Amino acid sequence: MNSQKKQEIRDFTLSVLTEDKAGLINQLTIVFTKRKININSLNVSNSEVAGVSRFTIVTRTSRDMIDKIVKQIRKLIDVLGAFVYEDDQIFYQEIALYKVPTKAFINGNSVENLVRNSGARILVVEEEHIIIEKTGHSKETHDLYQKLEPFGLLEFIRSGRVAVSKSIRKTEAYIKGLEASNSNKLSIKDF
Amino acid sequence: MNTSTLTLAKNKTDNSKKIKGSEAVLKCLIAEGVETIFGYPGGAIMPIYDSLYHYQNKLNHILTRHEQGAVHAAQGMARVTRKTGVCFATSGPGATNLITGIADAQIDSTPLVCITGQVPSHLLGTDAFQETDVIGISMPVTKWNYQVTRAEEIPFAIARAFYIANTGRPGPVLIDITKDAQITEFDFEYDKCEKIRSYHPYPELRSGDLKAAANLINKSKKPYILLGQGVQLSGAEKELIQFAEKTGIPMASTLMGLSGVPVDHPLYVGYLGMHGNYGANIKTNECDVLIAIGMRFDDRVTGDLKKYAKQAKVIHIEIDPSEIDKNVKTTIAINADAKQALTGLIPLVNSARYAEWIEEFRVCDVIEHNKVIDAETHPVSGQIKMAEVISKISALTFGEAVVVTDVGQHQMVANRYYQFQNSLSCITSGGLGTMGFALPAAMGAKVGQPSRDVIAIIGDGGFQMTIQELGTIKQNDLAVKILVLNNNFLGMVRQWQQLFFDKRYSFTELDNPDFQLITKGYGISAQKVSERINLDQAIHDWLSCEGPALLEVVVDQEENVFPMVPSGASVSDIRLD
Structure with a gap:
């Protein structure tokens, strides 16, 4: 990679496997805070392996910096593995919820068309408002947000990114490998 | 859990x-x-x-x-x-x-x-x-x-x-x-921890890395070893000497690496960094292969990274992978324990000698002696200089004491002039630069190595940050020898104010108490010397004391530590005055 490409600021997705322990989120964010780097989104969930949590962190920075960050994260004692991806190396989604006044549906069928054409769906219908759900990349959920705004959008919320890599390696196999080997988790480059 | x-x-x-x-x-x-x-x-x-x-x-x-x-x-x-x-x-x-x-x-x-x-x-x-x-x-x-x-x-x-x-x-x-x-x-039942699945402290040495490094070393014309604290932490002192003696490569030390190699070793060329030796610094920008062992390229060692060792291929032996490529991009990274890496490397490298290259360092030494060292260590007039005190102590202890330094001018001078002979002897606050470190760290060092001489070297500023530990020293009769180099200033800050802030001495002058009286108040013997003529005797008496003892030496108020790589400058721009 040439040095210009290494300095270019863009989105990176970190996938971090950790032991399921209190304080891990703090330990991870300290790595960013120390370098004054913003986290765009952060999602924590149980992984498919019992006792192992997975953090998905999206941040905008350079390749140079993300490489340093990922090494610092791997250094944390309770981190089992940390992997950095560019957008083309993962499948990823976010989920957005939109609360729209029910009357917006009554005045003509433009909202209904918007929902239909954007691949969104109606989750709940209440007397006062309707909740619309859409999954997709942030640009897509943002587009729908902009289109719904003129209809008196009451509330909009979007989740952090969740992502799976295009690699076929299994988490369980990775953890087993880690337990068996003495090689350094910090030197593992791809997953 | x-x-x-x-x-x-x-x-x-x-x-x-x-x-x-x-x-x-x-x-x-x-x-x-x-x-x-x-x-x-x-x-x-x-x-x-x-x-x-x-x-x-x-x-x-x-x-x-x-x-x-x-x-x-x-x-x-x-x-x-x-x-x-x-x-x-x-x-x-x-x-x-x-x-x-x-x-x-x-x-x-x-x-x-x-x-x-x-x-x-x-x-x-x-x-x-x-x-x-x-x-x-x-x-x-x-x-x-x-x-x-x-x-x-x-x-x-x-x-x-x-x-x-x-x-x-x-x-x-x-x-x-x-x-x-x-x-x-x-x-209650106790089992020692021997493995944590998420923590792998010893990376596996890869033979390919060693071969590539040996190749580079064997072809080099001006190779140069930089040693850090990692050498002592991994107990690789002997392996380092073997490696250096076989390859004939000159070696310099970071502040934290000091005492890893005896300073009188023929291949040792000095101390790196902001107040390090002239040749050790400028030759970093002239070598062709840089072999960094157990060190982390701190900014006080590298100066301006954009102008640091750009001509050299860099081999970095380092146990912590997050240090590799952090500050200096490596040509070959050996992610391993220093002792293990050197043991693996020794059979792969050729015997060689670099007489002309080493001579270049010696030429620099002469320049540094003429411009700085001789005047600092053997002044004939004026007030007592810190460097002459350290030189005398070094000679009297044969370079065999544990030297615990605080932070500031006295720290740089002590580590420049003490002639370390034994490993694990330079104890200083390197990375954090914590004033107040030396006095308590020296008590700990004395407890850890009761048979060794432990000397705490402290400035008048730092001494007052943890001065109360004199009580601990007395209560436990810890035979620490305390040297306070008193210039009535926060000397290093004052030096920067003089050089970079037009001599505006903003809150660096100290009106000090009577250190002898305070120390005696704690029941510890103390003496003060301010005239050169009395210095030898005072040092001798102080070092001969059975228990703990303090020696306060009144030194030149506005002495500066040179050489100096100004903050943010290149190591090549090291100043001799």
């Missing part, structure tokens, strides 16, 4: 008996081979101190005068022995007073286990008396930390703490134990 470990512990209770958590802490420490604890009691750690009352024949506890003193003492002990230093403090202010020392140990890779008391678990989060979130506060400056809220977790937490603190790249660990966990009884 790793549940499988707990289950394991529960299954192994056959020959165990019920004891309190507080006693368990002490049993764990004994099982880890701990002999000395530095600490300070208080409410939340009182059960542990109560148990300690019954363990005084098995564990030596030294009561310091401030928790910062306890942690620096533990650091001093760890640094001279390579063993893990241990300190105790209570919750709240006791715990926060440890933080400076913990941060210091983190940046200088010193193995520590710090145990703090905490308010009872049912009061956590209620802003109880002396409650502070020490886990949150210490997280950025510890290698690992853990809060124990149940007695059953104590063996697990302490076993892990010792394993983590002193494997791989060493560092400080903090274990916070709530008061209720200390007083609860449980079935």
Whole structure:
């Protein structure tokens, strides 16, 4: 990679496997805070392996910096593995919820068309408002947000990114490998 | 909490008996081979101190005068022995007073286990008396930390703490134990920690890396070794000498690496960094292969990174992968323990000699002697110079003492002029630059190496940051020799003000107390010297004292330390005056 490409600021997705322990989120964010780097989104969930949590962190920075960050994260004692991806190396989604006044549906069928054409769906219908759900990349959920705004959008919320890599390696196999080997988790480059 | 470990512990209770958590802490420490604890009691750690009352024949506890003193003492002990230093403090202010020392140990890779008391678990989060979130506060400056809220977790937490603190790249660990966990009884059983699945401290050496490095070294014309503290941390002093002597490559040391190689070794060419040696610095920008061993390219070593060793191919032997390519891009990275890497490298490198290349360093030495060293170490008139004091002490102790320095001008001068002969002898606060470090660290060093001479070299500013530890020294009769180089200034800041802030001496002048009187007040012998004619005798008398003793030397008020690489400049732009 040439040095210009290494300095270019863009989105990176970190996938971090950790032991399921209190304080891990703090330990991870300290790595960013120390370098004054913003986290765009952060999602924590149980992984498919019992006792192992997975953090998905999206941040905008350079390749140079993300490489340093990922090494610092791997250094944390309770981190089992940390992997950095560019957008083309993962499948990823976010989920957005939109609360729209029910009357917006009554005045003509433009909202209904918007929902239909954007691949969104109606989750709940209440007397006062309707909740619309859409999954997709942030640009897509943002587009729908902009289109719904003129209809008196009451509330909009979007989740952090969740992502799976295009690699076929299994988490369980990775953890087993880690337990068996003495090689350094910090030197593992791809997953 | 790793549940499988707990289950394991529960299954192994056959020959165990019920004891309190507080006693368990002490049993764990004994099982880890701990002999000395530095600490300070208080409410939340009182059960542990109560148990300690019954363990005084098995564990030596030294009561310091401030928790910062306890942690620096533990650091001093760890640094001279390579063993893990241990300190105790209570919750709240006791715990926060440890933080400076913990941060210091983190940046200088010193193995520590710090145990703090905490308010009872049912009061956590209620802003109880002396409650502070020490886990949150210490997280950025510890290698690992853990809060124990149940007695059953104590063996697990302490076993892990010792394993983590002193494997791989060493560092400080903090274990916070709530008061209720200390007083609860449980079935005690202790197993040392030998593996953590998420922590792999010793990277596997790859033979391909070694071959590539050896290739580069064998083809080089002007190779240059930079050695850091990693050499001493991994016990690779002998291997380094073997490697250097076989290849004939000159070697220089970082501040933290000092004493890793005897300074009179024919291949040793000096000390790197801001106030290091002239040749050692400028030749970094003239070598063709740079072999960095157990060092982290700190900004005080590299100066401007954009102008640092750009002509050289860089081989970096380093145990911590996050240090590789952090500041200086490597050509070949050997991610391994220094001793292991050097052992692997020695058979692969050719015997060689670089007489002309080494001669270039010697030419620089002559320049530095003429412009700086001779005048500093052998002045004929004017006030006493720091360098002449250090040179005399070095000669009288044959370079064999443990030299513990504080932070500032005296630190740079002491480490420039003390002629270290033995490993684990240069104890200083390198990364954090903690004033107040030397006096307590020297007590710890003396406890760790009672048969060695331990000299604390301190400025008049730093001395007053932890001066109360004179009480600890007296109470425990620790034969530390204390040298205060008094220029009535915060000398290093004053030097920068003179050179870079048009001599505006903003709040750097000190109106000092009578250090002799204070020291004598603590019951420690003290003397003061301000005339050159009396210096030799004073140093001799001071070093001949049986117990602890202080020597205050009044030195040139506006002496500057040279050479100097100005902050942010290239190592090539090192100034001799």
